[in-house]
Amino acid sequence: DIESGNYQVSTGNFTPWNTGWSYRNDGVDIERCDDNINTNGYNVGFLDTDEWMQYEVDIAISGVYDIHLRASSGGSGGRLHFESDGAAICPSFFIPPSGGWQNWETSIIQNVILDESDQKIRFYVDQAGFNISSFEFIESETDIQSLATEFVGAQTIDEYSIQMNTNKFLETPLNASISDFKIFVNGNEIPIISISSNADNNRIIQFDLDFILKSTDDITISYSGNQVIATDGTLLNTFNLENVKNTLEFVHQIPGRIEAEDYDFQLGVSLEDCTDIGGGQNIAFLDPGDYLDYEINITTSGNYEVDYRTAALFGNGQLKIQLIDREGNIEDLTTRTFSSTGGWQNWATTSETLQLPEGRYTMRVIITQSPFNLNWIDFNLSTSVNEQLNSDLSQIQIYPNPSHGEFNIAGKMPLKQSLQLELLNSKGKLITKGKINRTDFIDEQLSLNTEASGLYFLKLITEGGTYKTFKLVKL
Helix, strand or coil: CCCEECCCCCCCCCCCCCCCCCCCCCCCCEEECCCCCCCCCEEECCCCCCCEEEEECCCCCCEEEEEEEEEEECCCCEEEEEEECCEECCCCEEECCCCEEEEEEEEEEEEEEECCCCCEEEEEEEECCCEEEEEEEEECCCCHHHCCECEEEEEEEECCEEEEEECCCECCCCCCCHHHEEEEECCEEECEEEEEECCCCCCEEEEEECCCCCCCCCEEEEECCCCCEECCCCEECCEEEEEEECCCCCCEEECEEEECCCCCEEECCEEEECCCCCCCEEEECCCCCCEEEEEEEECCCEEEEEEEEEEECCCCEEEEEEEECCCCCEEEEEEEEECCCCEEEEEEEEEEEEEECCEEEEEEEEEEECCCEEEEEEEEECHHHHHHHCCCCCCCEEECCCECCEEEEEEEEEEEEEEEEEEEECCCCEEEEEEEEEEEEEEEEEECCCCCCEEEEEEEECCCCCEEEEEEEEC
Protein backbone atom coordinates (compact mmCIF):
# COMPACT_ATOMS: atom_id res chain seq x y z
CA ASP A 1 0.00 0.00 0.00
CA ILE A 2 2.27 2.73 -1.31
CA GLU A 3 1.79 6.48 -1.66
CA SER A 4 3.76 6.65 -4.93
CA GLY A 5 6.31 4.71 -6.96
CA ASN A 6 8.77 5.26 -9.77
CA TYR A 7 7.52 2.65 -12.15
CA GLN A 8 6.90 5.66 -14.43
CA VAL A 9 9.92 7.75 -13.43
CA SER A 10 13.43 6.66 -12.51
CA THR A 11 13.89 3.50 -14.54
CA GLY A 12 12.61 5.08 -17.73
CA ASN A 13 10.21 2.15 -18.16
CA PHE A 14 6.44 2.61 -17.89
CA THR A 15 4.51 -0.51 -16.93
CA PRO A 16 0.84 0.31 -17.52
CA TRP A 17 -0.47 -2.89 -15.92
CA ASN A 18 0.14 -4.87 -12.77
CA THR A 19 2.24 -7.87 -13.90
CA GLY A 20 1.07 -9.88 -10.88
CA TRP A 21 -2.60 -9.30 -11.84
CA SER A 22 -3.65 -8.96 -8.17
CA TYR A 23 -4.91 -6.49 -5.53
CA ARG A 24 -4.90 -3.31 -7.64
CA ASN A 25 -3.81 -2.16 -11.10
CA ASP A 26 -1.50 0.86 -11.08
CA GLY A 27 1.84 -0.37 -12.45
CA VAL A 28 3.21 -1.78 -9.18
CA ASP A 29 3.57 -5.53 -9.70
CA ILE A 30 1.50 -7.20 -6.96
CA GLU A 31 0.80 -10.92 -6.70
CA ARG A 32 -0.88 -13.28 -4.23
CA CYS A 33 1.38 -14.20 -1.33
CA ASP A 34 1.86 -17.44 0.65
CA ASP A 35 3.57 -15.68 3.57
CA ASN A 36 1.86 -16.08 6.96
CA ILE A 37 3.59 -13.26 8.88
CA ASN A 38 2.56 -9.59 8.64
CA THR A 39 0.66 -10.21 5.43
CA ASN A 40 -2.57 -9.08 3.82
CA GLY A 41 -2.28 -11.92 1.29
CA TYR A 42 -0.25 -10.02 -1.31
CA ASN A 43 3.39 -9.17 -2.02
CA VAL A 44 5.27 -6.92 -4.42
CA GLY A 45 7.24 -8.88 -7.02
CA PHE A 46 8.84 -8.59 -10.46
CA LEU A 47 11.04 -5.78 -9.11
CA ASP A 48 13.62 -4.05 -11.30
CA THR A 49 16.86 -2.35 -10.25
CA ASP A 50 16.38 1.37 -9.42
CA GLU A 51 12.64 1.05 -8.85
CA TRP A 52 11.29 2.59 -5.65
CA MET A 53 8.10 2.87 -3.63
CA GLN A 54 7.33 5.73 -1.24
CA TYR A 55 5.18 5.68 1.90
CA GLU A 56 3.79 8.41 4.12
CA VAL A 57 4.74 7.70 7.74
CA ASP A 58 4.09 9.08 11.20
CA ILE A 59 7.15 8.58 13.43
CA ALA A 60 5.67 8.72 16.94
CA ILE A 61 9.04 8.78 18.74
CA SER A 62 12.48 9.77 17.47
CA GLY A 63 14.85 6.92 18.14
CA VAL A 64 16.68 3.84 16.94
CA TYR A 65 14.70 1.22 15.03
CA ASP A 66 15.28 -2.23 13.57
CA ILE A 67 13.58 -2.92 10.22
CA HIS A 68 12.22 -6.46 9.94
CA LEU A 69 11.87 -7.37 6.26
CA ARG A 70 9.82 -10.27 4.95
CA ALA A 71 11.47 -11.15 1.64
CA SER A 72 11.94 -14.09 -0.70
CA SER A 73 14.26 -14.90 -3.59
CA GLY A 74 14.20 -17.80 -6.00
CA GLY A 75 17.37 -16.48 -7.59
CA SER A 76 20.66 -15.18 -6.22
CA GLY A 77 19.19 -12.47 -3.98
CA GLY A 78 19.33 -8.71 -4.30
CA ARG A 79 19.98 -5.43 -2.49
CA LEU A 80 17.85 -2.60 -1.12
CA HIS A 81 17.99 0.47 1.09
CA PHE A 82 15.60 2.99 2.66
CA GLU A 83 15.63 6.78 2.28
CA SER A 84 13.95 9.68 4.03
CA ASP A 85 13.69 13.12 2.43
CA GLY A 86 16.43 12.34 -0.09
CA ALA A 87 18.92 10.81 2.36
CA ALA A 88 19.66 7.13 2.82
CA ILE A 89 18.88 6.06 6.39
CA CYS A 90 20.71 2.73 6.07
CA PRO A 91 23.46 1.32 3.85
CA SER A 92 22.59 -0.95 0.94
CA PHE A 93 21.38 -4.24 2.47
CA PHE A 94 21.67 -7.73 0.93
CA ILE A 95 18.59 -9.96 0.69
CA PRO A 96 19.87 -13.57 0.51
CA PRO A 97 18.41 -16.37 -1.63
CA SER A 98 15.54 -18.18 0.11
CA GLY A 99 15.14 -21.09 -2.29
CA GLY A 100 11.91 -19.90 -3.89
CA TRP A 101 9.87 -16.83 -4.77
CA GLN A 102 7.28 -17.77 -2.09
CA ASN A 103 9.77 -19.06 0.50
CA TRP A 104 9.61 -16.17 2.94
CA GLU A 105 12.35 -15.29 5.44
CA THR A 106 12.92 -12.41 7.86
CA SER A 107 15.98 -10.19 7.41
CA ILE A 108 16.75 -7.43 9.92
CA ILE A 109 18.39 -4.06 9.26
CA GLN A 110 19.61 -2.89 12.66
CA ASN A 111 20.20 0.53 14.21
CA VAL A 112 18.27 2.74 11.79
CA ILE A 113 17.74 6.21 13.25
CA LEU A 114 14.35 7.78 12.55
CA ASP A 115 13.19 11.25 13.55
CA GLU A 116 9.71 12.63 14.21
CA SER A 117 10.32 15.03 11.31
CA ASP A 118 10.61 12.14 8.82
CA GLN A 119 7.32 12.13 6.89
CA LYS A 120 8.06 10.03 3.81
CA ILE A 121 10.11 6.84 3.64
CA ARG A 122 11.22 5.42 0.31
CA PHE A 123 12.03 1.74 -0.29
CA TYR A 124 14.68 1.57 -3.03
CA VAL A 125 15.79 -1.47 -5.09
CA ASP A 126 19.59 -1.35 -5.53
CA GLN A 127 19.76 -4.75 -7.21
CA ALA A 128 16.76 -6.77 -8.35
CA GLY A 129 16.34 -10.44 -7.47
CA PHE A 130 13.80 -10.63 -4.64
CA ASN A 131 10.14 -10.18 -3.66
CA ILE A 132 9.00 -8.13 -0.69
CA SER A 133 5.93 -8.88 1.46
CA SER A 134 6.27 -6.44 4.37
CA PHE A 135 8.65 -4.38 6.46
CA GLU A 136 8.10 -3.61 10.13
CA PHE A 137 9.85 -0.84 12.07
CA ILE A 138 10.47 -1.98 15.65
CA GLU A 139 11.81 0.46 18.22
CA SER A 140 15.14 -0.61 19.69
CA GLU A 141 16.33 -0.17 23.26
CA THR A 142 19.55 1.34 21.91
CA ASP A 143 20.00 5.04 22.65
CA ILE A 144 20.78 7.32 19.70
CA GLN A 145 23.76 8.91 21.44
CA SER A 146 25.35 5.49 22.05
CA LEU A 147 25.62 4.99 18.28
CA ALA A 148 28.51 6.46 16.33
CA THR A 149 27.84 9.15 13.72
CA GLU A 150 28.72 7.36 10.51
CA PHE A 151 28.82 7.62 6.73
CA VAL A 152 25.74 5.96 5.22
CA GLY A 153 25.96 6.66 1.50
CA ALA A 154 26.86 9.11 -1.25
CA GLN A 155 25.77 9.80 -4.80
CA THR A 156 26.13 12.31 -7.60
CA ILE A 157 23.70 15.25 -7.73
CA ASP A 158 24.77 16.47 -11.16
CA GLU A 159 28.00 16.70 -13.16
CA TYR A 160 29.44 19.31 -10.80
CA SER A 161 28.41 18.14 -7.34
CA ILE A 162 27.85 15.14 -5.09
CA GLN A 163 26.14 14.55 -1.76
CA MET A 164 26.93 12.25 1.14
CA ASN A 165 24.79 11.59 4.15
CA THR A 166 25.19 10.34 7.67
CA ASN A 167 22.97 8.30 9.96
CA LYS A 168 22.33 11.34 12.20
CA PHE A 169 21.34 14.97 11.78
CA LEU A 170 24.39 17.27 11.81
CA GLU A 171 24.92 20.58 13.57
CA THR A 172 24.44 23.62 11.35
CA PRO A 173 26.12 25.67 10.13
CA LEU A 174 28.42 22.85 9.13
CA ASN A 175 31.79 23.08 10.86
CA ALA A 176 33.99 21.39 8.28
CA SER A 177 37.18 22.13 6.44
CA ILE A 178 37.49 21.31 2.74
CA SER A 179 40.90 19.76 3.46
CA ASP A 180 39.24 17.16 5.74
CA PHE A 181 37.48 15.60 2.75
CA LYS A 182 39.01 14.08 -0.36
CA ILE A 183 37.09 13.04 -3.47
CA PHE A 184 38.69 10.78 -6.06
CA VAL A 185 37.67 10.16 -9.66
CA ASN A 186 39.20 7.08 -11.25
CA GLY A 187 41.85 7.12 -8.52
CA ASN A 188 42.81 10.80 -8.91
CA GLU A 189 41.96 13.48 -6.35
CA ILE A 190 39.78 16.30 -7.70
CA PRO A 191 39.38 19.84 -6.31
CA ILE A 192 36.45 20.69 -4.01
CA ILE A 193 35.11 24.25 -4.29
CA SER A 194 32.75 24.29 -1.32
CA ILE A 195 31.04 22.15 1.34
CA SER A 196 27.58 22.90 2.72
CA SER A 197 24.77 21.35 4.71
CA ASN A 198 21.51 20.59 2.91
CA ALA A 199 18.91 23.13 4.01
CA ASP A 200 16.05 20.62 3.81
CA ASN A 201 17.75 17.65 5.45
CA ASN A 202 20.90 18.19 7.50
CA ARG A 203 21.81 14.53 7.36
CA ILE A 204 23.16 15.54 3.93
CA ILE A 205 26.46 17.26 3.09
CA GLN A 206 26.82 18.69 -0.43
CA PHE A 207 30.15 19.09 -2.25
CA ASP A 208 30.54 21.46 -5.20
CA LEU A 209 33.45 20.46 -7.42
CA ASP A 210 35.87 22.22 -9.76
CA PHE A 211 35.55 19.26 -12.10
CA ILE A 212 33.06 17.85 -14.62
CA LEU A 213 31.95 14.33 -13.70
CA LYS A 214 31.08 11.73 -16.34
CA SER A 215 28.69 8.78 -16.25
CA THR A 216 31.60 6.35 -16.58
CA ASP A 217 33.63 7.75 -13.66
CA ASP A 218 34.44 5.65 -10.59
CA ILE A 219 34.02 8.07 -7.67
CA THR A 220 35.07 7.62 -4.02
CA ILE A 221 35.16 9.88 -0.94
CA SER A 222 37.25 9.95 2.25
CA TYR A 223 37.07 11.93 5.51
CA SER A 224 39.95 12.40 7.97
CA GLY A 225 38.79 15.32 10.11
CA ASN A 226 37.38 15.81 13.62
CA GLN A 227 35.13 18.86 13.18
CA VAL A 228 31.83 17.50 11.81
CA ILE A 229 29.49 16.98 14.73
CA ALA A 230 25.97 15.55 15.05
CA THR A 231 23.19 17.29 16.95
CA ASP A 232 23.66 14.79 19.80
CA GLY A 233 27.30 15.88 20.22
CA THR A 234 29.00 12.83 18.65
CA LEU A 235 31.72 13.36 16.05
CA LEU A 236 31.49 11.96 12.53
CA ASN A 237 33.71 8.89 12.29
CA THR A 238 36.49 9.05 9.72
CA PHE A 239 36.13 6.87 6.64
CA ASN A 240 38.25 5.97 3.63
CA LEU A 241 37.43 5.55 -0.07
CA GLU A 242 33.70 4.97 0.32
CA ASN A 243 31.87 4.49 -2.97
CA VAL A 244 29.88 7.36 -4.46
CA LYS A 245 26.97 6.04 -6.54
CA ASN A 246 27.25 7.49 -10.02
CA THR A 247 23.73 8.33 -11.21
CA LEU A 248 24.79 10.51 -14.16
CA GLU A 249 23.48 9.94 -17.64
CA PHE A 250 25.86 9.42 -20.55
CA VAL A 251 27.46 12.59 -21.95
CA HIS A 252 29.30 12.64 -25.29
CA GLN A 253 32.86 13.92 -25.00
CA ILE A 254 34.09 16.35 -27.68
CA PRO A 255 36.50 15.79 -29.46
CA GLY A 256 34.96 12.48 -30.45
CA ARG A 257 32.32 10.81 -32.63
CA ILE A 258 28.60 10.96 -31.92
CA GLU A 259 26.56 8.13 -33.38
CA ALA A 260 23.30 9.63 -34.62
CA GLU A 261 21.19 7.00 -32.86
CA ASP A 262 22.77 7.78 -29.44
CA TYR A 263 20.50 10.75 -28.77
CA ASP A 264 19.13 11.81 -25.39
CA PHE A 265 15.81 12.96 -26.88
CA GLN A 266 14.26 13.04 -30.35
CA LEU A 267 11.10 14.21 -32.07
CA GLY A 268 9.89 12.64 -35.32
CA VAL A 269 12.97 10.49 -35.99
CA SER A 270 13.10 6.77 -36.88
CA LEU A 271 15.98 4.27 -36.79
CA GLU A 272 17.01 1.60 -39.28
CA ASP A 273 19.85 -0.91 -39.66
CA CYS A 274 22.95 0.58 -41.25
CA THR A 275 25.28 -1.11 -43.81
CA ASP A 276 28.00 1.55 -43.48
CA ILE A 277 31.42 0.57 -42.10
CA GLY A 278 30.88 -0.37 -38.46
CA GLY A 279 27.22 -1.32 -38.93
CA GLY A 280 24.82 -0.36 -36.16
CA GLN A 281 21.91 1.94 -36.92
CA ASN A 282 21.31 5.30 -38.58
CA ILE A 283 18.52 7.84 -38.28
CA ALA A 284 16.08 7.84 -41.21
CA PHE A 285 12.67 8.91 -42.53
CA LEU A 286 13.47 12.52 -41.62
CA ASP A 287 11.17 15.50 -42.16
CA PRO A 288 11.75 19.24 -41.71
CA GLY A 289 11.16 20.15 -38.07
CA ASP A 290 12.36 16.81 -36.69
CA TYR A 291 15.15 17.23 -34.15
CA LEU A 292 17.49 15.33 -31.82
CA ASP A 293 19.21 16.40 -28.59
CA TYR A 294 22.63 15.15 -27.52
CA GLU A 295 24.28 15.91 -24.17
CA ILE A 296 27.88 16.93 -24.87
CA ASN A 297 30.96 18.17 -23.04
CA ILE A 298 33.43 20.15 -25.15
CA THR A 299 36.70 19.62 -23.32
CA THR A 300 38.73 22.19 -25.28
CA SER A 301 37.74 25.34 -27.14
CA GLY A 302 39.10 25.88 -30.63
CA ASN A 303 38.68 25.02 -34.29
CA TYR A 304 37.27 21.58 -35.03
CA GLU A 305 37.14 19.56 -38.23
CA VAL A 306 33.54 18.29 -38.30
CA ASP A 307 32.59 15.31 -40.53
CA TYR A 308 28.99 14.31 -41.32
CA ARG A 309 28.24 10.79 -42.60
CA THR A 310 25.08 10.93 -44.76
CA ALA A 311 23.24 9.02 -47.49
CA ALA A 312 20.30 9.89 -49.78
CA LEU A 313 18.77 8.38 -52.89
CA PHE A 314 17.80 11.77 -54.33
CA GLY A 315 17.56 15.47 -53.53
CA ASN A 316 19.48 17.57 -51.02
CA GLY A 317 19.32 17.35 -47.25
CA GLN A 318 20.10 20.00 -44.66
CA LEU A 319 20.45 20.30 -40.90
CA LYS A 320 21.09 23.03 -38.36
CA ILE A 321 23.17 22.55 -35.19
CA GLN A 322 22.49 24.60 -32.06
CA LEU A 323 24.29 24.69 -28.70
CA ILE A 324 22.08 25.17 -25.61
CA ASP A 325 23.94 26.12 -22.43
CA ARG A 326 22.97 25.33 -18.81
CA GLU A 327 20.90 28.55 -18.57
CA GLY A 328 18.91 27.70 -21.71
CA ASN A 329 20.66 30.22 -23.99
CA ILE A 330 20.69 29.04 -27.61
CA GLU A 331 23.52 29.63 -30.10
CA ASP A 332 23.16 28.70 -33.77
CA LEU A 333 26.39 26.91 -34.66
CA THR A 334 26.02 25.95 -38.33
CA THR A 335 23.66 25.03 -41.15
CA ARG A 336 25.00 22.27 -43.42
CA THR A 337 23.65 20.96 -46.75
CA PHE A 338 24.25 17.44 -48.12
CA SER A 339 23.99 16.21 -51.71
CA SER A 340 22.36 12.93 -52.74
CA THR A 341 24.62 9.85 -52.82
CA GLY A 342 22.55 7.63 -55.13
CA GLY A 343 21.17 5.34 -52.44
CA TRP A 344 19.80 5.27 -48.90
CA GLN A 345 22.82 3.18 -47.80
CA ASN A 346 25.43 4.73 -50.13
CA TRP A 347 27.40 6.68 -47.54
CA ALA A 348 29.52 9.80 -48.07
CA THR A 349 31.32 12.24 -45.77
CA THR A 350 30.83 16.02 -45.84
CA SER A 351 33.28 18.19 -43.85
CA GLU A 352 33.54 21.70 -42.47
CA THR A 353 35.49 23.65 -39.83
CA LEU A 354 33.66 25.01 -36.76
CA GLN A 355 34.77 27.10 -33.79
CA LEU A 356 33.53 25.40 -30.60
CA PRO A 357 33.53 26.86 -27.08
CA GLU A 358 34.65 24.83 -24.08
CA GLY A 359 31.89 23.64 -21.74
CA ARG A 360 28.82 21.52 -21.14
CA TYR A 361 25.94 21.87 -23.60
CA THR A 362 22.91 20.23 -25.15
CA MET A 363 23.60 19.94 -28.89
CA ARG A 364 20.37 20.12 -30.88
CA VAL A 365 20.37 18.80 -34.45
CA ILE A 366 17.37 20.18 -36.37
CA ILE A 367 16.33 18.76 -39.75
CA THR A 368 15.67 21.74 -42.03
CA GLN A 369 15.50 19.96 -45.40
CA SER A 370 14.93 16.31 -46.34
CA PRO A 371 15.29 13.55 -47.42
CA PHE A 372 18.58 12.11 -46.14
CA ASN A 373 19.91 9.60 -43.60
CA LEU A 374 22.56 10.39 -40.95
CA ASN A 375 24.96 7.83 -39.45
CA TRP A 376 27.32 9.94 -37.33
CA ILE A 377 28.96 13.32 -36.70
CA ASP A 378 32.68 13.35 -35.90
CA PHE A 379 34.46 16.25 -34.13
CA ASN A 380 38.28 16.43 -34.34
CA LEU A 381 40.35 19.20 -32.80
CA SER A 382 42.54 20.74 -35.50
CA THR A 383 46.27 19.98 -35.35
CA SER A 384 47.21 23.64 -35.01
CA VAL A 385 45.09 23.97 -31.87
CA ASN A 386 46.65 20.85 -30.36
CA GLU A 387 50.10 22.32 -30.95
CA GLN A 388 49.10 25.58 -29.27
CA LEU A 389 47.59 23.77 -26.30
CA ASN A 390 50.94 22.05 -25.84
CA SER A 391 52.82 25.35 -25.81
CA ASP A 392 56.00 25.51 -23.73
CA LEU A 393 54.72 28.37 -21.53
CA SER A 394 57.96 30.21 -22.30
CA GLN A 395 56.39 33.64 -21.79
CA ILE A 396 55.21 32.91 -18.25
CA GLN A 397 57.25 34.64 -15.55
CA ILE A 398 57.22 34.51 -11.73
CA TYR A 399 58.36 37.51 -9.71
CA PRO A 400 59.70 38.54 -7.27
CA ASN A 401 61.71 35.37 -6.82
CA PRO A 402 63.13 34.98 -4.14
CA SER A 403 60.27 36.47 -2.12
CA HIS A 404 59.20 36.76 1.51
CA GLY A 405 55.90 35.06 0.64
CA GLU A 406 54.03 36.78 -2.21
CA PHE A 407 54.75 35.67 -5.80
CA ASN A 408 53.21 37.02 -9.03
CA ILE A 409 52.52 34.69 -11.97
CA ALA A 410 52.17 36.60 -15.25
CA GLY A 411 52.51 36.12 -18.99
CA LYS A 412 50.74 35.57 -22.30
CA MET A 413 49.74 32.24 -23.87
CA PRO A 414 49.14 31.63 -27.62
CA LEU A 415 45.59 30.31 -27.04
CA LYS A 416 42.89 30.72 -24.42
CA GLN A 417 42.91 27.70 -22.12
CA SER A 418 42.81 26.65 -18.47
CA LEU A 419 45.93 25.75 -16.48
CA GLN A 420 46.34 23.40 -13.54
CA LEU A 421 48.73 24.45 -10.75
CA GLU A 422 50.57 22.15 -8.36
CA LEU A 423 52.76 23.43 -5.53
CA LEU A 424 55.35 20.98 -4.13
CA ASN A 425 57.93 21.26 -1.36
CA SER A 426 61.64 20.59 -1.80
CA LYS A 427 61.06 16.84 -1.30
CA GLY A 428 58.45 16.70 -4.07
CA LYS A 429 55.46 16.36 -1.73
CA LEU A 430 52.28 18.01 -3.00
CA ILE A 431 51.22 20.92 -0.79
CA THR A 432 48.25 22.23 -2.73
CA LYS A 433 46.77 22.38 -6.21
CA GLY A 434 44.56 24.83 -8.03
CA LYS A 435 43.29 26.05 -11.38
CA ILE A 436 43.60 29.16 -13.50
CA ASN A 437 40.38 29.59 -15.44
CA ARG A 438 40.32 29.87 -19.21
CA THR A 439 42.40 32.85 -20.36
CA ASP A 440 45.17 33.82 -22.78
CA PHE A 441 46.87 36.13 -20.27
CA ILE A 442 47.82 35.08 -16.76
CA ASP A 443 47.95 37.60 -13.91
CA GLU A 444 47.72 35.65 -10.65
CA GLN A 445 49.14 35.86 -7.13
CA LEU A 446 50.52 32.95 -5.14
CA SER A 447 50.94 33.26 -1.38
CA LEU A 448 53.42 31.18 0.63
CA ASN A 449 53.01 33.29 3.75
CA THR A 450 51.93 30.30 5.84
CA GLU A 451 54.74 28.06 4.57
CA ALA A 452 58.23 27.74 6.02
CA SER A 453 61.22 29.39 4.37
CA GLY A 454 62.92 27.26 1.77
CA LEU A 455 62.77 25.86 -1.77
CA TYR A 456 59.44 25.09 -3.51
CA PHE A 457 58.40 23.98 -6.99
CA LEU A 458 55.41 25.33 -8.93
CA LYS A 459 54.14 23.15 -11.78
CA LEU A 460 51.90 24.68 -14.48
CA ILE A 461 50.06 22.13 -16.66
CA THR A 462 48.37 23.00 -19.98
CA GLU A 463 45.16 21.49 -21.33
CA GLY A 464 47.34 19.62 -23.82
CA GLY A 465 49.19 17.87 -21.00
CA THR A 466 52.58 19.57 -21.23
CA TYR A 467 53.93 21.40 -18.21
CA LYS A 468 56.63 23.72 -16.95
CA THR A 469 58.13 23.67 -13.46
CA PHE A 470 59.38 26.84 -11.74
CA LYS A 471 61.70 26.98 -8.71
CA LEU A 472 60.46 29.30 -5.96
CA VAL A 473 62.56 30.49 -3.06
CA LYS A 474 60.83 31.79 0.05
CA LEU A 475 63.04 33.90 2.28
